Amino acid sequence: MPETETEAVTAEGTGAATSGATIELENLTKRYPGNPNPAVENVSMEIKAGETVIFVGPSGCGKSTTLKMINRLIEPTSGRIRIGDEDVTDIDPVKLRRKIGYAIQSSGLFPHMTVADNIALVPKMVGWSKSRVKDRVEEMLDLVGLDPREFHGRYPRQLSGGQQQRVGVARALAADPPVLLMDEPFGAVDPITRDHLQDELIRLQHELHKTIVFVTHDFDEAIKLGDRIAVLRERSHIAQFDTPEAILTNPTDDFVSGFVGAGAALKRLNLTRVRDVGIADFPTVTVEDPLQTIFNKLRNGPHNELLMLDRQNRPYKWLRRGDLMRARGSLARAGQLVHDTVTRDATLHDALEAVLTDSGGRVAVTGRRGEFIGVVDMKTLMDNVQELLEADRLTAMEHQHELEEQRVHQTEQELEGGGGGV
Amino acid sequence: MSPSHQSGSGKGPATPTRPPGEHDVKGHAFHDEESDPSPAPAAPARRITWRKLVVLPAVLTVILVITYVWITNIHLDSIAENSLSGGNVQLRWWQHVRLTAISTFWVLIIAIPLGIALTRRRLRKAAPAFTALANIGQATPAIGLLALLVIWLGIGPRTAIIGIVIYAVLPVLSNTVAGLRAIEPNMIEAARGMGMSGRGVLLKVELPLAVPLILAGVRTALVLNVGTATLATFGGGGGLGDLITSGIQTQRMPVLIIGSVLTVVLALLVDWLASLAELALTPRGLEER
Numbered sequence: 012m013p014e015t016e017t018e019a020v021t022a023e024g025t026g027a028a029t030s031g032a033t034i035e036l037e038n039l040t041k042r043y044p045g046n047p048n049p050a051v052e053n054v055s056m057e058i059k060a061g062e063t064v065i066f067v068g069p070s071g072c073g074k075s076t077t078l079k080m081i082n083r084l085i086e087p088t089s090g091r092i093r094i095g096d097e098d099v100t101d102i103d104p105v106k107l108r109r110k111i112g113y114a115i116q117s118s119g120l121f122p123h124m125t126v127a128d129n130i131a132l133v134p135k136m137v138g139w140s141k142s143r144v145k146d147r148v149e150e151m152l153d154l155v156g157l158d159p160r161e162f163h164g165r166y167p168r169q170l171s172g173g174q175q176q177r178v179g180v181a182r183a184l185a186a187d188p189p190v191l192l193m194d195e196p197f198g199a200v201d202p203i204t205r206d207h208l209q210d211e212l213i214r215l216q217h218e219l220h221k222t223i224v225f226v227t228h229d230f231d232e233a234i235k236l237g238d239r240i241a242v243l244r245e246r247s248h249i250a251q252f253d254t255p256e257a258i259l260t261n262p263t264d265d266f267v268s269g270f271v272g273a274g275a276a277l278k279r280l281n282l283t284r285v286r287d288v289g290i291a292d293f294p295t296v297t298v299e300d301p302l303q304t305i306f307n308k309l310r311n312g313p314h315n316e317l318l319m320l321d322r323q324n325r326p327y328k329w330l331r332r333g334d335l336m337r338a339r340g341s342l343a344r345a346g347q348l349v350h351d352t353v354t355r356d357a358t359l360h361d362a363l364e365a366v367l368t369d370s371g372g373r374v375a376v377t378g379r380r381g382e383f384i385g386v387v388d389m390k391t392l393m394d395n396v397q398e399l400l401e402a403d404r405l406t407a408m409e410h411q412h413e414l415e416e417q418r419v420h421q422t423e424q425e426l427e428g429g430g431g432g433v
Numbered sequence: 434m435s436p437s438h439q440s441g442s443g444k445g446p447a448t449p450t451r452p453p454g455e456h457d458v459k460g461h462a463f464h465d466e467e468s469d470p471s472p473a474p475a476a477p478a479r480r481i482t483w484r485k486l487v488v489l490p491a492v493l494t495v496i497l498v499i500t501y502v503w504i505t506n507i508h509l510d511s512i513a514e515n516s517l518s519g520g521n522v523q524l525r526w527w528q529h530v531r532l533t534a535i536s537t538f539w540v541l542i543i544a545i546p547l548g549i550a551l552t553r554r555r556l557r558k559a560a561p562a563f564t565a566l567a568n569i570g571q572a573t574p575a576i577g578l579l580a581l582l583v584i585w586l587g588i589g590p591r592t593a594i595i596g597i598v599i600y601a602v603l604p605v606l607s608n609t610v611a612g613l614r615a616i617e618p619n620m621i622e623a624a625r626g627m628g629m630s631g632r633g634v635l636l637k638v639e640l641p642l643a644v645p646l647i648l649a650g651v652r653t654a655l656v657l658n659v660g661t662a663t664l665a666t667f668g669g670g671g672g673l674g675d676l677i678t679s680g681i682q683t684q685r686m687p688v689l690i691i692g693s694v695l696t697v698v699l700a701l702l703v704d705w706l707a708s709l710a711e712l713a714l715t716p717r718g719l720e721e722r
Contacts (some may be wrong), residue, residue, distance in 0.1 A: 084626055119623030123641045132637075133627050166718035182627070294704075335584035350595030 031061035031222030032189035036330055039080055039090035041073075049088070051076050051247040059094070060189075061220040065233040067270070068243035068250075077247045078226045082111045094190060102400050112183035112191035112221070117199040120167040126152070126178050127163045133186040151181035154218075156211060173204035177211070178354065184219070186370030193225045197232070211233055213356050214379075230270055234281050235358065242267050255282050261407040280360035281330040285353055288395045290376050290385035293318050298327065307334065318375060319346065324382040326352055326375040352377045355384065359395065362387050411417070451612050457559025480712045480720070489705045492611025493698050504687060513685040516676065526695060528671035532590065532662040533655070533703065536597035540654050544602045545647065549635065560610060567603040575600050575661050583668045597661045601654040608650025612643030641716050648714060652707035659700040661693075673699070 035058070041051040051073040058064045066074040079085040081092060081131040083104040088255035091100045099107050106274050127148045132146045155177040167175055176196060183191055197205045209232065216223060227233055231242045234255045241252040244266055251263045259275045259282070271278070294312040296305045297320045309317055309332050319328040328346035335345050351365040352375045365374035366389050373388035509517070551560040570578075579596040586592045616639055624634045654722075666674035673696045680689025 082626060084622065105628050105630050107628075108626060111628075113623070113626035115619065115623055115626065117619065119619050119626075121623075121638055121642075121718075122622065123718045125718070132629075135635075136628060168718060 029187045029189050030220040031059075032192060033060045033089075033093075034222060034224065035093040036077075036081070037093070039087050039092065041076055041080060041085060042088045050247060051080070054090070054247050054249065056241065056249065057250060058222060058223055063223040063236055063238045064214055065237035066224065066226045066243055066326060067230055067233040067240055068247075069227065069245075069270075069289065070242045071229055072245050073247035074226050074243050075194055075226075077243070078194055078224055081190075081224060082108050082113060082192055084108075109133060109186065110188050110190070112186075112188040114176075114179050114183040114193045114196045116195045117172075118167070118179035118196075120175055120178055120182070122167050124166075125163070126157075126165050126167065126170070129167070129178060130182045130185050130247075130277065131308070137186055139186075147185060151185050152178075154184070154215065155181045157181075168368040171204075172200045173208060174206075176200055176208055180212070180215070184215075184221070189222060191221045191223045193223065195226055195228070198227070200275060202335065205232075210354070211358055212236060215242060217356070230272060231278065231281065256341060256403055257407070260403045265414045277360070279403065280363060280396065281358045283359045283395065283399060284355065285357050285359065285362050285376055285387060286355035286373040288359065288387060289391050290355070291391065293373075293375075293386040295320050295383060296330075297324070305330070309335070316371070318349075318383065318386070320383050323380070324372055325380075326377065326383050329371060335389060347371075349375060352381070353387070354378070359392060363392055368387055448524050462537045468563060481709060485709070485712075489701065493701060496694065496698060500691065500697075504691060507687065509687060510685075512683050513687050516679050516683070516685065516688045517691060522676070522691060522695070525671060525675050525692075526671050526699075528590075528675075529659070529673045529696070529699060532593060532597065532665055533658045533699075534668060536594045536601065536658050536662070537651075537655050539594065540601045540605055540658070541651065543598065544605035544650075544654075545609050548606050548647075549613065549640075551606075551610055552613040564603075564610070567606050570599040571601075571603040574662055576667065579664055579668050588669035590665070590670040592663070593668040595663035596668060597658050597665070600661050601657050604653040604657065605647070605650040608646045608653075609643065610645030612650075613639055615646065616642050642719070645711070645715050645719060648707075648711045652704065652711060655703050655707050656700055659696065659703050663696055681717050 019060045032263060036054055036056050039051060040049050042049045054077055056064075059261055066078060068074045076085055080087045081094075083092075083099075086104075087100070091098060093099065094111075116306045120126075124132075130151050131144045134147055139147070148163070149159040152162055157174060157177055162170070162174070162178070170178065179196065181409070183193075197208050200208065213236065225236060237255055239252060239254055240258055242250045242258065244250045250270075250374075251258055251267045256279070259271060259279055262271055294314065294316075295318045298306055299322065305317065305319075309315070309330065314330045317330040319324055319330050321327040326349040328348055330346040334347075337345070347370075351368065353362050353365055354377055355378075362374055366372055366387070373386045375386050376384045378384050504517070547563065550556050551563055554684065575596065578599060579593070582596050583590050594634070620638055620642065621634060624638045629637065662670075662672050663674035663677060665672045666678050673692050676688055676692030677696070680692055
């Protein structure tokens with residue numbers, strides 16, 4: 012199955028996309044005149060190529076300021092910024108920004124330009140040919156799941172909030188920048204749409220491997236999207252910079268654990284995706300199969316149940332052995348409509364939710380176009396969660412051990428250094 | 434809906450009659466692509482309707498015809514005759530149009546760039562001073578202003594035009610400033626963040642977004658100018674004001690009426706033209722829906 016997806020992607024032309032670049036921040040500080048305390052103080056971090064890093068922290072902690080210093084919308088007072096081995100601290104900011112995608116809250120689309128014009132802005136600025144820009148616009152709309160023919164000529168005010176945000180992401184990615192900065196991009200949309208957009212971003216990142224720096228104040232969003240999360244406290248001090256798993260199971264201090272909040276075990280479910288657990292096969296029939304075949308399959312199959320697919324291979328109905336009898340041979344009345352499906356990118360949390368609400372205790376997993384892939388059931392979920400938690404506990408213990416060693420080492424060094432200095 | 438007639442035989446599987454490409458199955462389960470198949474964008478509505486194009490010019494024509502019929506059918510004495518014959522009315526009309534056009538041109542040349550400059554970071558602090566100055570220009574009675582200018586610059590159309598310009602700078606200036614300031618900081622940040630230069634942000638984002646307000650200011654200024662241009666006569670600038678004042682001075686009602694009616698017609702005509710320009714120049718995406 013993964014092969015087909017890769018093929019589809021290449022066919023759409025995103026195969027040759029630029030993948031991410033490293034970002035290094037070195038002692039970044041921002042002071043505003045008239046304020047004795049810096050807004051951002053001495054931030055150093057290294058972001059790997061192709062990684063999604065989330066800055067999360069309470070409002071006013073300087074996370075946005077730190078982000079905007081990367082594309083120099085805010086000029087740092089001191090410190091260096093390196094992107095892909097190039098020191099960009101002193102280059103022309105306009106040129107720098109054309110190489111960095113930037114998506115902001117409530118999309119920031121220009122209302123006087125059509126969707127296509129909005130997306131075409133950066134490619135035009137960097138001097139792409141007309142035909143290339145045109146193709147790229149179609150490609151980007153397709154990439155973010157909007158039908159190019161339908162949305163091409165629309166104005167932003169004719170779109171829903173979620174659609175606007177999609178176009179915003181398409182615009183940020185249009186000139187194929189290695190780095191994408193996102194400043195609370197999903198902050199202004201409703202929770203359901205936000206969930207969709209997050210899934211979409213995960214899918215995109217799966218295909219594109221950009222370096223993404225994403226600012227949010229929502230820790231759940233951070234867990235869902237981040238490869239690594241930087242929990243920031245006031246003045247953008249890094250309280251912890253680690254994988255979501257490590258932060259959930261092993262928060263460094265009270266500030267971080269306060270931010271993680273209650274229900275860490277449940278949140279842990281958000282970190283594993285359906286694709287990582289065993290997706291089981293399930294006997295299926297299609298609506299076009301003759302009734303006799305369906306009967307035979309039901310009788311001989313391992314379960315006393317079948318999943319009926321529609322003509323596009325999408326899950327349609329659950330059929331149980333007795334259903335056909337009760338419905339007196341009429342397929343229209345037999346069985347239970349499939350109410351909920353999950354994609355392979357869905358989290359275990361979503362899967363659990365779906366399994367719990369379905370009386371049969373399992374949920375159908377679908378691919379990109381809604382086609383059936385397999386099922387996940389309660390037992391699989393339980394087993395997986397047990398394993399995960401066990402593994403987390405082990406790594407957390409190891410981690411703690413390492414940290415303690417490190418601290419001891421540090422203290423020793425400091426003592427020595429202090430002694431030498433005097 | 435479904436193959437209900439397909440009983441047991443296993444032959445001739447009828448297919449469910451779902452429209453091809455339809456994403457939902459009985460409203461369930463398949464909203465993972467894009468949930469709302471939103472209606473196709475409404476056909477671009479014509480912005481300038483025929484009613485808008487026809488009604489006002491028709492009314493104005495009727496007024497002009499009635500006035501013409503009336504003036505040719507009443508008895509005019511020699512003084513009135515003198516004022517109205519020999520192409521004098523046409524001359525005054527064109528003088529008036531020229532005064533309005535030239536003064537509006539200068540108002541635009543001065544007020545819009547000034548308004549833009551006053552919203553740039555470097556000059557932002559100077560904005561109140563300039564607005565106050567423009568306010569004084571408008572607060573002074575136009576006729577007093579004109580008198581002062583005549584004393585200073587002498588008589589002639591030039592003096593009249595300067596007076597009119599000073600009087601009309603304020604609405605355009607303040608609307609330009611207001612229009613540029615009303616743009617969400619979000620927009621500017623997005624524009625800068627994607628790598629637009631300062632000039633690019635101004636030309637591609639700020640000005641197009643401010644167009645509706647700027648045009649509203651221009652429309653006000655135009656109508657204002659038609660009115661103020663009637664005072665040009667006191668500065669020796671000619672225009673329809675000549676007819677009105679001579680009508681008053683010689684106590685000839687027909688002359689006064691012709692001057693006034695033509696001024697009113699011109700003001701309405703200019704306002705109508707400006708409203709059309711507003712509709713045509715406002716960027717499509719900014720229209721209220």
